[in-house]
Amino acid sequence: MNASPVGSPWPEHGLESLAWQQATRAGTRDDRMVRSIDATVPPFIEHLDYVPSLALMSATESALIAIAQADTDAAGHSAALSRFMIRTESVASSKIERITANAEDFARAIAGNRSNSSAVSMVAASNALHELVTTVGDRGAFELADLLAAHQALMRDDPFEAPYAGRLRDMQNWIGGSDYSPRGALHIPPALERVESLMRDLLGYLNRDDIPALVQASIAHAQFESIHPFTDGNGRIGRALVAASLRRRGVTMHAVIPLASGILARRNDYFGALGTYRRGDPAPIIGLFTRAAHVAALESRRSIDRIKALPAEWVDEVKPRRGSAVASLLPVFFDHPVMTADDVERYSGAKTVQAYAAIGRLVEAGVIREITGRKRDRVWVASDLLAELDELDRRIQAVM
Ligand SMILES: Nc1ncnc2c1ncn2[C@@H]1O[C@H](COP(=O)(O)OP(=O)(O)OP(=O)(O)O)[C@@H](O)[C@H]1O
Structure with a gap:
């Protein structure tokens, strides 16, 4: 050879x-x-x-x-x-x-x-x-x-x-x-x-x-x-x-x-x-x-370390009742950080009224936010996850 x-x-x-x-x-x-x-x-x-x-x-x-x-x-x-x-x-x-x-x-x-x-x-x-x-x-x-x-x-x-x-x-x-x-x-x-x-x-x-x-x-x-x-x-x-x-x-x-x-x-x-x-x-x-x-x-x-810590931090901030719609919605937002109302229903299995109440709690706690500003076709995002996306890009560029 x-x-x-x-x-x-x-x-x-x-x-x-x-x-x-x-x-x-x-x-x-x-x-x-x-x-x-x-x-x-x-x-x-x-x-x-x-x-x-x-x-x-x-x-x-x-x-x-x-x-x-x-x-x-x-x-x-x-x-x-x-x-x-x-x-x-x-x-x-x-x-x-x-x-x-x-x-x-x-x-x-x-x-x-x-x-x-x-x-x-x-x-x-x-x-x-x-x-x-x-x-x-x-x-x-x-x-x-x-x-x-x-x-x-x-x-x-x-x-x-x-x-x-x-x-x-x-x-x-x-x-x-x-x-x-x-x-x-x-x-x-x-x-x-x-x-x-x-x-x-x-x-x-x-x-x-x-x-x-x-x-x-x-x-x-x-x-x-x-x-x-x-x-x-x-x-x-x-x-x-x-x-x-x-x-x-x-x-x-x-x-x-x-x-x-x-x-x-x-x-x-x-x-x-x-x-x-x-x-x-x-x-x-x-x-x-x-x-x-x-x-x-x-x-x-x-970023991975930060993201892995998020579910526990969210629970700490929101303190949901065990088995509640809020408790079941948190991990769903972790896996799907961007969701429409349909997505929320589909992934969490919550009925609409409960789902909206749970969303309200999470918005109030600052875990998620609505990003269309509209009454219809609304979209919610997990704020920390979205911020980390920019953060990781910024850090990599800074170190290069
Ligand atoms: N001087 C170069 N020689 C060879 N490849 C180059 C050179 N400059 C840029 N490229 C490659 O070409 C890519 C962009 O190609 P082009 O401008 O044709 O856009 P494109 O084919 O539309 O690709 P895209 O839409 O993903 O940008 C660059 O991202 C880079 O990978």
């Missing part, structure tokens, strides 16, 4: 010149004058090995230990905590794409309110992430269909992108530069005909078990962004792929580590590292994802 040298060279992406013709007249004369583009030709990586330096290897090992500890902490309270962490991750992942909404808008969108499109898109990102992580984790392998299904979940309700939801792109795309042609683009992904074979190759790489887990997830992410297989949503699906890869390798079993918060704090370095990967050096992207995962894991443990 040939030993790979440390920091072993990784193939640089190639370029090929493709004829270009603008499909519809738009942009400036310069856009219309573009006749050829230099599209990237990523290498096939399924059978390649990259051996990081000892320092980087050791950093990935420390990060994995922290992730596994956070995952163990999340065990047992899976429903509440896994939901919480998936939400933290997908909110931050959306913010990397400049899709932002505050926690209350996000909560209203979780409850089905569609008035804030960014918040609706964040909920779609949570669903896509959850779907990809659980499918790949349960099966123990990635299939192309999983990525298409995640993309479908992310984009199906998007007013512009819905027709492309769940499909590989059928047109040339580019990153940066003009909106109307690849003029001045930072990265021109591969030609259309190359996308499917490159994706099959990437899935082969992702399904290997003989690569250090964080090295595999980081390289796979960078390769995915090089391919840019979708018209839109490549950033968010590419980051969901990292969480799914860690689940498939058994690094996490219960939780999703919100590493997008760390990446968000270092957005420019992140984009730079994707460029460095194309030039044949995976070390910066592995280093950044390792750092983000490590910080996210440590800070998640603090």
